[in-house]
Amino acid sequence: MPDRIILKLGGSVITDKESGEAGVIRENILQEVARSLKEFADISLLLIHGAGSCGHPQAQQYKIQYGVSTENREGIYETHIAVSGLNELVVKTLRNEGIEAISVHPLEGMVASEGELTGYCLDHLNLMMSLGLVPVLHGDVVMDTKKGACIISGDQLVRVLAQQLGMKRIGLATDVAGLLDADGSVVRELRPSMAHTIRIGGSGSVDVTGGMKGKITELLRLADMGIESNIFHISRLKEFLSGADHGGTRIMPEDVA
Ligand SMILES: Nc1ncnc2c1ncn2[C@@H]1O[C@H](COP(=O)(O)OP(=O)(O)OP(=O)(O)O)[C@@H](O)[C@H]1O
Numbered sequence: 001m002p003d004r005i006i007l008k009l010g011g012s013v014i015t016d017k018e019s020g021e022a023g024v025i026r027e028n029i030l031q032e033v034a035r036s037l038k039e040f041a042d043i044s045l046l047l048i049h050g051a052g053s054c055g056h057p058q059a060q061q062y063k064i065q066y067g068v069s070t071e072n073r074e075g076i077y078e079t080h081i082a083v084s085g086l087n088e089l090v091v092k093t094l095r096n097e098g099i100e101a102i103s104v105h106p107l108e109g110m111v112a113s114e115g116e117l118t119g120y121c122l123d124h125l126n127l128m129m130s131l132g133l134v135p136v137l138h139g140d141v142v143m144d145t146k147k148g149a150c151i152i153s154g155d156q157l158v159r160v161l162a163q164q165l166g167m168k169r170i171g172l173a174t175d176v177a178g179l180l181d182a183d184g185s186v187v188r189e190l191r192p193s194m195a196h197t198i199r200i201g202g203s204g205s206v207d208v209t210g211g212m213k214g215k216i217t218e219l220l221r222l223a224d225m226g227i228e229s230n231i232f233h234i235s236r237l238k239e240f241l242s243g244a245d246h247g248g249t250r251i252m253p254e255d256v257a
């Protein structure tokens with residue numbers, strides 16, 4: 001069986017998150033990514049993407065992260081439709097390159113409690129990958145037993161799916177070279193015991209899931225479970241896919257050399 005890899009494409013990469021304008025998708029970057037992925041057709045891939053400007057502004061406008069009642073329930077549709085539109089374009093672009101991508105929307109099959117995914121069946125993802133399909137999930141709004149609904153980041157999906165599906169390698173491509181320290185240098189290795197020594201911020205743009213801080217929190221939880229993950233700049237995608245040095249940050253379990 002080929003190695004299974006999870007790749008998250010950051011919303012900051014595939015959308016224009018910084019301009020503050022909602023819904024701007026970087027189609028040229030998506031095409032480049034699709035072409036790169038095509039070169040690695042022998043990899044068994046599960047793709048996750050963030051929302052960027054196609055979901056974060058809507059989630060913030062409807063205050064989804066503070067809970068959902070009949071007052072703001074319209075935000076469930078508005079947020080989901082924004083990120084689903086992005087997902088449709090991601091899948092279409094991959095398929096145009098001959099990659100057997102298929103959309104999987106978390107809202108339709110996952111439930112959370114207090115913002116943490118608690119209810120889901122992943123059998124279909126296993127079966128899809130066994131058939132050589134590339135499931136394409138995304139950060140989404142999902143129903144929540146305590147809060148009505150909540151936002152699940154692509155980073156949380158990375159943690160849950162990496163753990164549950166036994167993925168061999170985990171990579172998060174974003175718009176920075178990796179986790180940066182106070183001098184702007186890339187932190188090449190991060191372990192749970194040293195995380196408190198680095199000042200980690202949110203995102204420079206509208207982001208309801210915590211930006212870099214949210215990402216590192218999820219990946220440190222993976223490290224605590226003995227699973228390594230990687231953050232790198234999108235321009236280093238091929239290095240990550242081929243197993244070469246991607247120049248970014250490896251988030252590692254405490255006792256791994
Ligand atoms: N110490 C840090 N090192 C690197 N980036 C940082 C740091 N602190 C804050 N950031 C911000 O985190 C951003 C990356 O996180 P962000 O969540 O926006 O990325 P993403 O995963 O690509 O987007 P999305 O959440 O929409 O999928 C960077 O663009 C940077 O502005």
Ligand SMILES: C=C(C)CCOP(=O)(O)O
Nearest residue numbers: 050051055139153154209
């Ligand atoms: C805002 C929505 C809909 C999902 C957020 O996912 P992320 O961009 O991975 O943080």
